[in-house]
Amino acid sequence: MSETLETLLDENRHFPPFDAFRSHAHLHDESIYATAAADPVSFWEKEALALDWIEKWHTGMEWDRPFAKWFVGGKLNACHNCVDRHADGPRADKIAIVWEGEPGEVRRITYRDLKAEVSKIANALKALGVGKGDRVSIYLPMVPELAMTMLACARIGAAHSVVFGGFSADSLAERTNDAQAKVIVTADGGYRRGNVVPLLKITEDALAIGCPSVDKILVLDRIGGYQILGHSERFVWWNDIVPNQSSECPCEPMDSEDLLYILYTSGSTGKPKGIVHTTGGYMTQTAATTKWVFDLNEGDVYWCTADCGWVTGHSYLVYGPLANGATVVMYEGAPDSPDKDRFWRIIERHRVTILYTAPTAIRAFMKWGTEYPDRCDLSSLRLLGSVGEPINPEAWIWYHETIGKSRCPIVDTWWQTETGAIMISPLPGITTTKPGSATHPLPGILAAIMNEDGKEVYAEFQNPGKSGEAPHARPPVGGILAIKHPWPAMTRGIYGDPDRYKKTYWTRFEEYYFPGDGAKVDEDGCFWLLGRVDDIMLVAGHNISTMEVESALVDHHAVAEAAVIGKTHDLKGQAISAFVILKQDHAGEDLVDELKAHVAGKIGALARPDDIFLCADLPKTRSGKIMRRLLRDVAEGRALGDTTTLADAAVVNALKVQYEDKEG
Numbered sequence: 202m203s204e205t206l207e208t209l210l211d212e213n214r215h216f217p218p219f220d221a222f223r224s225h226a227h228l229h230d231e232s233i234y235a236t237a238a239a240d241p242v243s244f245w246e247k248e249a250l251a252l253d254w255i256e257k258w259h260t261g262m263e264w265d266r267p268f269a270k271w272f273v274g275g276k277l278n279a280c281h282n283c284v285d286r287h288a289d290g291p292r293a294d295k296i297a298i299v300w301e302g303e304p305g306e307v308r309r310i311t312y313r314d315l316k317a318e319v320s321k322i323a324n325a326l327k328a329l330g331v332g333k334g335d336r337v338s339i340y341l342p343m344v345p346e347l348a349m350t351m352l353a354c355a356r357i358g359a360a361h362s363v364v365f366g367g368f369s370a371d372s373l374a375e376r377t378n379d380a381q382a383k384v385i386v387t388a389d390g391g392y393r394r395g396n397v398v399p400l401l402k403i404t405e406d407a408l409a410i411g412c413p414s415v416d417k418i419l420v421l422d423r424i425g426g427y428q429i430l431g432h433s434e435r436f437v438w439w440n441d442i443v444p445n446q447s448s449e450c451p452c453e454p455m456d457s458e459d460l461l462y463i464l465y466t467s468g469s470t471g472k473p474k475g476i477v478h479t480t481g482g483y484m485t486q487t488a489a490t491t492k493w494v495f496d497l498n499e500g501d502v503y504w505c506t507a508d509c510g511w512v513t514g515h516s517y518l519v520y521g522p523l524a525n526g527a528t529v530v531m532y533e534g535a536p537d538s539p540d541k542d543r544f545w546r547i548i549e550r551h552r553v554t555i556l557y558t559a560p561t562a563i564r565a566f567m568k569w570g571t572e573y574p575d576r577c578d579l580s581s582l583r584l585l586g587s588v589g590e591p592i593n594p595e596a597w598i599w600y601h602e603t604i605g606k607s608r609c610p611i612v613d614t615w616w617q618t619e620t621g622a623i624m625i626s627p628l629p630g631i632t633t634t635k636p637g638s639a640t641h642p643l644p645g646i647l648a649a650i651m652n653e654d655g656k657e658v659y660a661e662f663q664n665p666g667k668s669g670e671a672p673h674a675r676p677p678v679g680g681i682l683a684i685k686h687p688w689p690a691m692t693r694g695i696y697g698d699p700d701r702y703k704k705t706y707w708t709r710f711e712e713y714y715f716p717g718d719g720a721k722v723d724e725d726g727c728f729w730l731l732g733r734v735d736d737i738m739l740v741a742g743h744n745i746s747t748m749e750v751e752s753a754l755v756d757h758h759a760v761a762e763a764a765v766i767g768k769t770h771d772l773k774g775q776a777i778s779a780f781v782i783l784k785q786d787h788a789g790e791d792l793v794d795e796l797k798a799h800v801a802g803k804i805g806a807l808a809r810p811d812d813i814f815l816c817a818d819l820p821k822t823r824s825g826k827i828m829r830r831l832l833r834d835v836a837e838g839r840a841l842g843d844t845t846t847l848a849d850a851a852v853v854n855a856l857k858v859q860y861e862d863k864e865g
């Protein structure tokens with residue numbers, strides 16, 4: 202057996218903290234966990250003091266389950282905390298953002314310049330009629346103006362809703378309408394793998410679908426459109442309005458609980474959920490966790506590879522690192538453009554010290570081979586992070602050895618759009634890591650494992666019950682993850698839909714937050730996240746609901762019925778697999794490519810099914826519910842699980858034979 206394989210199979214392989222971190226990391230004393238658990242609110246209140254407050258809060262936390270308020274009565278501005286306090290102090294000439302465009306241009310923006318630029322954009326938004334409390338849709342490529350526009354919104358007290366540039370016109374319209382955005386900020390295009398993504402064209406399509414709340418569209422020239430496209434009242438070119446604004450724009454004093462942003466994420470019942478984040482608690486936890494988990498220091502060059510269209514880009518590219526006055530790297534394009542060494546070239550060029558990326562990317566790099574990282578100088582790296590889905594031990598070890606040269610700690614960070622900030626993660630100065638485990642809930646975060654009946658079966662720092670007995674099973678124990686105590690960055694709800702918020706997250710368990718993930722705890726109290734327990738798929742680290750794709754499929758005129766599952770996939774974690782019944786008059790037609798394109802058109806390219814299987818029937822229970830579990834068995838070539846609740850067991854058997862015929 203090869204050495205690597207042997208170590209992989211050794212469940213107990215563990216990596217104690219490196220000495221350099223053990224003695225120098227921001228957090229290096231284990232007692233912080235117990236201190237924080239004893240009084241989480243006071244613990245987080247102390248952390249909140251790291252921010253600049255215009256007015257201090259009077260109450261640390263108010264809990265009216267499931268609605269939390271943190272730092273009640275406090276006033277602050279997120280943009281001030283990310284920009285002005287650095288620009289107006291000793292970090293004025295420090296680089297805030299180093300940006301690389303996919304075609305190769307590099308821009309270095311100091312905190313001083315960032316303040317001036319953000320202020321101009323903020324004034325331009327005001328000139329377009331945006332005021333405190335309004336919403337702005339941002340549909341931009343990964344250019345500095347994306348981060349700047351987010352900050353400009355925060356500066357004037359408007360909430361942003363960033364829509365990932367890979368989403369379709371339908372998705373942009375749906376999100377814009379749900380948020381009732383007044384302005385859309387977009388660009389004439391963006392670069393992706395050498396191609397141009399026609400963002401302006403897609404925005405026009407969205408407006409044609411109907412976005413009645415939108416007054417103005419602010420258009421950035423990224424691909425030279427300013428020279429060739431027309432001008433109109435409603436569409437305002439960035440060049441015509443932003444550069445001539447004043448670079449002075451005061452930061453709006455915001456209540457700690459004022460809306461900072463809305464970010465849409467997939468829900469298991471179709472329509473995307475507008476996850477709401479407010480100001481004081483969100484800023485406190487993102488700032489603190491960036492510092493602790495990545496052990497951020499003044500000289501670090503920090504690169505989070507996520508797009509600002511996802512929550513990781515919000516919390517760990519913009520708000521968390523900039524609140525700490527860090528230098529962040531931002532990259533516009535694909536990791537294999539122009540060649541498969543692009544990431545490693547960026548690290549080499551900018552002397553990146555901290556890299557935060559996703560398992561799906563790591564698995565792609567593994568497949569491409571070590572020649573690409575090996576031909577670059579990665580010696581500047583000192584810490585590696587992972588987020589988005591469980592990282593398989595094989596990828597962990599590869600990341601550790603090939604990228605980290607066995608000298609960089611890996612932090613596998615578990616969290617969600619809804620949690621706003623990292624919840625479960627190693628601390629590089631304290632934690633002994635294990636490949637594949639996110640290890641422990643962070644200080645101030647109280648997590649538990651529940652059984653199917655909603656009973657708590659494990660929790661750290663559990664006080665004995667009244668009887669004096671600890672009520673828990675001894676680990677190892679598996680079940681469903683729950684969060685026991687409110688945390689500062691937790692979502693304040695689903696925009697405009699408090700009932701759905703309650704139903705989705707607060708009914709599965711009586712008292713605790715339900716994130717929707719399975720988990721187990723091992724003998725050392727390490728948490729292992731085991732993937733979703735609901736109908737959400739994790740495709741390349743992104744949430745896509747089976748329902749969402751099914752709705753897009755049945756929207757096609759030839760489709761009678763569709764069932765969608767996430768099928769295990771080497772690179773993407775899960776790939777979308779659809780079983781489709783065509784309408785009678787289309788039976789026998791080969792519509793597979795057309796249906797794939799239809800889904801991509803409805804939702805965006807990231808939801809395009811990998812395979813579509815046309816069939817005559819779907820396995821259903823007697824009450825008519827499609828049994829996706831059995832479809833997963835079919836797609837993954839397993840023996841069929843329990844079929845006793847099926848209305849007609851013959852259906853799934855026939856399906857299995859037909860599927861294997863096609864695959865074989």
Ligand code: WT7
Pocket residue numbers: 466512513587588589590591592613614615616617618619639716717718730731732733739742743744
């Ligand atoms: C879901 C949340 C957190 C930002 C990116 C995704 C899965 C995320 C991990 C991890 C195991 C993980 C969970 C979670 N997930 N990180 N380190 N280990 N699973 O945000 O789109 O809201 O997705 O991603 O299933 O519930 P999101």
